[in-house]
Amino acid sequence: MVTPTDSEPEGTRPPPARRRPGGRTARIRTQVLDAVRAELGEHGYDGLTMDAVAARSGVHRTTVYRRWGDVGGLLADVLDAASDDDWQPPDTGSLEGDLAALNQEIQTAMAAQPPIMAALIAASFRSEKAADAQQRLWEDRYARCEIVVSRAVRRGDIPPRTDARRLLIAATAPLYHQLVLLRTPHDPQLPGHAARTAVLAAAAGAFAEPEPPSADDT
Amino acid sequence: MVTPTDSEPEGTRPPPARRRPGGRTARIRTQVLDAVRAELGEHGYDGLTMDAVAARSGVHRTTVYRRWGDVGGLLADVLDAASDDDWQPPDTGSLEGDLAALNQEIQTAMAAQPPIMAALIAASFRSEKAADAQQRLWEDRYARCEIVVSRAVRRGDIPPRTDARRLLIAATAPLYHQLVLLRTPHDPQLPGHAARTAVLAAAAGAFAEPEPPSADDT
Numbered sequence: 001m002v003t004p005t006d007s008e009p010e011g012t013r014p015p016p017a018r019r020r021p022g023g024r025t026a027r028i029r030t031q032v033l034d035a036v037r038a039e040l041g042e043h044g045y046d047g048l049t050m051d052a053v054a055a056r057s058g059v060h061r062t063t064v065y066r067r068w069g070d071v072g073g074l075l076a077d078v079l080d081a082a083s084d085d086d087w088q089p090p091d092t093g094s095l096e097g098d099l100a101a102l103n104q105e106i107q108t109a110m111a112a113q114p115p116i117m118a119a120l121i122a123a124s125f126r127s128e129k130a131a132d133a134q135q136r137l138w139e140d141r142y143a144r145c146e147i148v149v150s151r152a153v154r155r156g157d158i159p160p161r162t163d164a165r166r167l168l169i170a171a172t173a174p175l176y177h178q179l180v181l182l183r184t185p186h187d188p189q190l191p192g193h194a195a196r197t198a199v200l201a202a203a204a205g206a207f208a209e210p211e212p213p214s215a216d217d218t
Numbered sequence: 219m220v221t222p223t224d225s226e227p228e229g230t231r232p233p234p235a236r237r238r239p240g241g242r243t244a245r246i247r248t249q250v251l252d253a254v255r256a257e258l259g260e261h262g263y264d265g266l267t268m269d270a271v272a273a274r275s276g277v278h279r280t281t282v283y284r285r286w287g288d289v290g291g292l293l294a295d296v297l298d299a300a301s302d303d304d305w306q307p308p309d310t311g312s313l314e315g316d317l318a319a320l321n322q323e324i325q326t327a328m329a330a331q332p333p334i335m336a337a338l339i340a341a342s343f344r345s346e347k348a349a350d351a352q353q354r355l356w357e358d359r360y361a362r363c364e365i366v367v368s369r370a371v372r373r374g375d376i377p378p379r380t381d382a383r384r385l386l387i388a389a390t391a392p393l394y395h396q397l398v399l400l401r402t403p404h405d406p407q408l409p410g411h412a413a414r415t416a417v418l419a420a421a422a423g424a425f426a427e428p429e430p431p432s433a434d435d436t
Contacts (some may be wrong), residue, residue, distance in 0.1 A: 045282035122343040200422040206415040
């Protein structure tokens, strides 16, 4: 759900006639953010320095300092770049299937080696800039996932006026709580269990918003 | 649920005749851990140093270094000391009431000033010793909360063979996810909503363990 890849893929050959505005800027950003991810994956936050990122990226350190300011700025840009993709939530045909697949993505990303996602979350406790960017990324992901809930409402699986955000947080929170905070041992059933719990609660009306005070239907 | 206070209350007058073994050791621990909490609340992890703790506690720095080793050791001991209490989960007469009251405790502790609990959780991303101690504390708290679930089973509110730990994690995870990771604005309905969601899911069998393969009942 989060693991960031390059946001601006560049063609292998430059366009022949007109130069893309920002082409060099975008290329530098790609090089630098790739280096941040690699350094973070290898050394974690404590080993991440502006100079190591500059050296690894091949971009002049003056440019790195001028454009990103500090390590927090680099991390924030990695997180912001992760939203520049076309990620969509799973579409399996059922709410429980979609949520289980989503949770599986989260569990897989959190267990990935190198642990980029885990390192980014940990870094958000060190840098306000990274924390703000991490929140923006989660906001982006939860917003994109709302379609999972509206599809379930349309299918009649859960009540109309279900609060999509509360349902999505209930479905995913046990993953984050256990993987990030409690650090429980790997449990292959966790994604499915958390999905099923949220679906049963949703079907029982746990996330139903109160009826609006209107008079046009009984 | 977590905010630690002194673990070894000492009488205002020393016992007249026999000396309690470990009395001085316990007193030094109280002084040092009080100083850790105060420094952590005021300055966070980054401002926490062995020397500042020694100075504030009035305990010789050699003693602090010898007994706690480093800042991670101090934090781990604060977290371990938090388990040396007689905390019991709320007993309101209903599962939803108990879980809502528990969640309210968590929300209040996370919003407390100075933010000791939030700082300890953040510190667990910096120090392995603190992370291990934080896990021990959570394990202690979840274990103590299991009685909330067994009372509900006895009352017939939820199915027998409900997995207490999974229910408790489902009930509390949205609090931790929103307060620690997503850092969403304060929502007074959050404790109750998360409690109600877990209860509805539990009543629908979300946390029911499979029947054991026995032959003594149909």
